[in-house]
Amino acid sequence: xxxxxxxxxxxxxxxxxxxxxxxxxxxxxxxxxxxxxxxxxxxxxxxxxxxxxxxxxxxxxxxxxxxxxxxxxxxxxxxxxxxxxxxxxxxxxxxxxxxxxxxxxxxxxxxxxxxxxxxxxxxxxxxxxxxxxxxxxxxxxxxxxxxxxxxxxxxxxxxxxxxxxxxxxxxxxxxxxxxxxxxxxxxxxxxxxxxxxxxxxxxxxxxxxxxxxxxxxxxxxxxxxxxxxxxxxxxxxxxxxxxxxxxxxxxxxxxxxxxxxxxxxxxxxxxxxxxxxxx
Amino acid sequence: xxxxxxxxxxxxxxxxxxxxxxxxxxxxxxxxxxxxxxxxxxxxxxxxxxxxxxxxxxxxxxxxxxxxxxxxxxxxxxxxxxxxxxxxxxxxxxxxxxxxxxxxxxxxxxxxxxxxxxxxxxxxxxxxxxxxxxxxxxxxxxxxxxxxxxxxxxxxxxxxxxxxxxxxxxxxxxxxxxxxxxxxxxxxxxxxxxxxxxxxxxxxxxxxxxxxxxxxxxxxxxxxxxxxxxxxxxxxxxxxxxxxxxxxxxxxxxxxxxxxxxxxxxxxxxxxxxxxxxxxxxxxxxxxxxxxxxxxxxxxxxxxxxxxxxxxxxxxxxxxxxxxxxxxxxxxxxxxxxxxxxxxxxxxxxxxxxxxxxxxxxx
Numbered sequence: 181x182x183x184x185x186x187x188x189x190x191x192x193x194x195x196x197x198x199x200x201x202x203x204x205x206x207x208x209x210x211x212x213x214x215x216x217x218x219x220x221x222x223x224x225x226x227x228x229x230x231x232x233x234x235x236x237x238x239x240x241x242x243x244x245x246x247x248x249x250x251x252x253x254x255x256x257x258x259x260x261x262x263x264x265x266x267x268x269x270x271x272x273x274x275x276x277x278x279x280x281x282x283x284x285x286x287x288x289x290x291x292x293x294x295x296x297x298x299x300x301x302x303x304x305x306x307x308x309x310x311x312x313x314x315x316x317x318x319x320x321x322x323x324x325x326x327x328x329x330x331x332x333x334x335x336x337x338x339x340x341x342x343x344x345x346x347x348x349x350x351x352x353x354x355x356x357x358x359x360x361x362x363x364x365x366x367x368x369x370x371x372x373x374x375x376x377x378x379x380x381x382x383x384x385x386x387x388x389x390x391x392x393x394x395x396x397x398x399x400x401x402x403x404x405x406x407x408x409x410x411x412x413x414x415x416x417x418x419x420x421x422x423x424x425x426x427x428x429x430x431x432x433x434x435x436x437x438x439x440x441x442x443x444x445x446x447x448x449x450x451x452x453x454x455x456x457x458x459x
Numbered sequence: 460x461x462x463x464x465x466x467x468x469x470x471x472x473x474x475x476x477x478x479x480x481x482x483x484x485x486x487x488x489x490x491x492x493x494x495x496x497x498x499x500x501x502x503x504x505x506x507x508x509x510x511x512x513x514x515x516x517x518x519x520x521x522x523x524x525x526x527x528x529x530x531x532x533x534x535x536x537x538x539x540x541x542x543x544x545x546x547x548x549x550x551x552x553x554x555x556x557x558x559x560x561x562x563x564x565x566x567x568x569x570x571x572x573x574x575x576x577x578x579x580x581x582x583x584x585x586x587x588x589x590x591x592x593x594x595x596x597x598x599x600x601x602x603x604x605x606x607x608x609x610x611x612x613x614x615x616x617x618x619x620x621x622x623x624x625x626x627x628x629x630x631x632x633x634x635x636x637x638x639x640x641x642x643x644x645x646x647x648x649x650x651x652x653x654x655x656x657x658x659x660x661x662x663x664x665x666x667x668x669x670x671x672x673x674x675x676x677x678x679x680x681x682x683x684x685x686x687x688x689x690x691x692x693x694x695x696x697x698x699x700x701x702x703x704x705x706x707x708x709x710x711x712x713x714x715x716x717x718x719x720x721x722x723x724x725x726x727x728x729x730x731x732x733x734x735x736x737x738x739x740x741x742x743x744x745x746x747x748x749x750x751x752x753x754x755x756x757x758x759x760x761x762x763x764x765x766x767x768x769x770x771x772x773x774x775x776x777x778x779x780x781x782x783x784x785x786x787x788x789x790x791x792x793x794x795x796x797x798x799x800x801x802x803x804x805x806x807x808x809x810x811x812x813x814x815x816x817x818x819x820x821x822x
Contacts, residue, residue, distance in 0.1 A: 347543035350510055353530045354537040355557035355612055365560070369547040451547070 213431045216424035228414075228422035229429070236402045237410035238429070240321065244393075244406060245386040248325040252382055256333025257375065261367070263334075264341030265349065275338070281330045289327050290395025293320055316398030321406065324392040329382045336378030340371055373448035380444065384437040388430055460521045460615040460648050461486040462507060467516035469502055476502040478672045480516070484665075489642045489649045491659035494669035495695070500652045501540075501620055503669070507650065508618050509533045520615070533616075536609030536647075540621040542601045544593040550604050551589035554579055557612035579607040582641070599630040606638075610645075619651035623658065635662050656696045660684060668692050690734060690811045699736045700781055706730040711810060718753035718805065730812050737808040742783040744771065744793065744801045754804040757781050759797055764790065771795065773803065 218225055228234060259278060263271060281289060295301045297314035307314060314320045348370065352362045368375075390408040397404045399413065407430055414423035462484040469477040477499045484490045492500040505511040507518060509530035517526045525533060545553050554576045558567055567575065580586045583603035593601060602622060609617060622638065623631040639662050642649055653659050659666045660680040668675040668683060668691075676688040687693040704713035707729050711718055748754055757773035760780075769790040773781040781803060785793075795801070 347539055347541065348545055350530075351537065351539060351543040351545070351608075352556065352560070354508060354510070354533075354535060355560065355608070356531050356534075357556070357560040358531070361560045365556070366545055366547075 217428040228425035244325040259334040260337035286391030290392035320396035332382035333378035340374040463519040488664040491663035493659040498669040499672040536614035536617045538619040542605040617649040702735040739782040739784040752804040
């Protein structure tokens with residue numbers, strides 16, 4: 181502990197306040213989720229998870245994240261690369277746009293897609309004519325998930341890549357490397373931990389997103405429900421134990437995310453890549 | 460391979476980095492681009508490497524126009540000021556990089572790459588450090604890895620940007636002598652950028668002095684040191700004493716004393732605003748007025764006896780500061796003390812007209 185001049189009672193008080201807060205607002209809910217989930221025994225718990233509607237929600241959540249995360253990975257790397265390594269007009273606008281999903285309420289994000297692709301929306305009639313469904317269907321859910329998880333990877337990489345500068349890439353170029361070789365051998369290894377960190381956060385948000393997905397989903401059981409939406413439905417219908425059982429999946433995801441985050445931070449420190457801590 | 464740069468101009472927004480610069484680097488020579496920061500020397504080096512595109516002008520390699528060749532195709536070795544080692548690769552992998560990224564048809568075999576890397580690491584005296592990461596090396600070691608990496612692709616030209624800029628004084632000294640020896644061994648045409656005149660004069664075959672984006676003077680170290688073309692060059696290549704005076708006929712009048720104008724001045728010219736420069740080691744001090752030499756009186760303000768020579772700070776009656784450097788024996792023989800008034804005489808000097816000194820700029 182660092183030596184400081186604060187008296188013992190001040191330190192004790194501040195530490196206890198922090199611990200009580202942590203217990204009350206973070207630990208207690210987590211414990212509550214698992215106690216409630218297991219209140220009616222392990223049998224009910226696994227039955228709730230094995231239900232076809234629950235399985236379909238898990239599958240849809242994995243699908244949405246499975247599409248959104250890789251797309252945002254590619255987009256995030258491309259955007260961060262462009263922003264950090266090149267100067268071009270409109271760069272500031274692009275940075276602001278990347279942040280847009282953070283500043284807009286997820287419900288509004290969902291509504292935007294309803295306005296664009298919904299039956300009464302801009303492309304609604306055209307989509308209906310061609311028998312394509314976006315809103316109240318899987319594509320809408322995927323689109324909404326992509327939108328809300330848009331900034332995570334780019335946001336993580338931009339400061340990292342800006343700090344690293346372009347000298348190593350220039351050195352590689354003078355040594356005769358082609359564009360792809362420079363990217364795969366120099367740039368990518370230099371950002372791998374930051375990238376993984378961004379992907380972990382992006383994935384956590386993609387699987388846990390409620391607001392935006394709720395607006396575009398239409399809550400069709402077994403078809404357009406993700407895990408968070410399924411939890412809400414179960415809870416509203418007074419299936420508390422089942423709701424908590426499914427919710428515990430998200431809680432486990434959160435714990436795994438935290439552990440992965442810590443591991444990546446540790447590895448990144450070891451390899452000397454400073455991560456941006458803004459989330 | 461020889462390098463020629465012809466009429467290169469480069470601007471960054473409103474800032475003109477290079478104005479109509481023309482230089483020649485003969486094959487096999489080691490040339491220094493010397494100048495203060497902002498003089499355009501690094502920009503010129505980056506243009507030769509193809510990392511920067513000039514607004515106008517041409518770069519010739521062995522007489523062939525290389526201006527539109529990309530950095531990849533120029534086959535130059537470039538050593539960056541801050542080394543730019545690949546931080547995620549070992550020393551070995553850093554050196555091997557240039558060979559590994561070659562197209563399959565030109566790529567050496569694994570064994571050949573292995574041998575070449577070991578040979579280069581031996582050349583830069585880092586044989587045992589192949590497995591280290593760049594972060595585990597000292598500045599001087601990183602610099603040598605950067606050099607080995609640049610040499611690995613057998614470049615025709617070696618370009619070094621402030622190669623010793625980030626190192627401490629002792630390592631700098633050692634490394635620049637080592638660079639000179641290395642250059643003599645492999646004989647590759649080399650250009651290096653520096654702001655340190657000692658470094659340029661000690662290491663290079665030729666020195667190009669840049670100032671405000673223009674070439675101020677080009678020549679061998681002796682030429683530029685002994686015959687500076689402008690007050691700027693004179694100033695930049697070492698400490699100077701500056702006197703304002705006027706030239707009349709074959710005499711230079713400097714306040715309270717006069718002396719013969721140096722022989723390289725045009726005879727009979729009259730210049731009311733001449734600037735006279737004299738190096739500190741070309742001044743002599745004495746208790747008695749020297750008989751055959753022009754002299755003036757000055758008071759000793761400070762003495763620095765530590766170092767190869769004794770540095771003496773003086774002021775004239777008019778309050779102008781004077782710096783003189785004396786050998787230790789001379790200093791002891793005179794028994795100089797702070798506060799003494801002595802006679803200063805000038806053994807040699809350089810006279811520039813006012814117009815030239817305006818052109819060259821101040822210190």
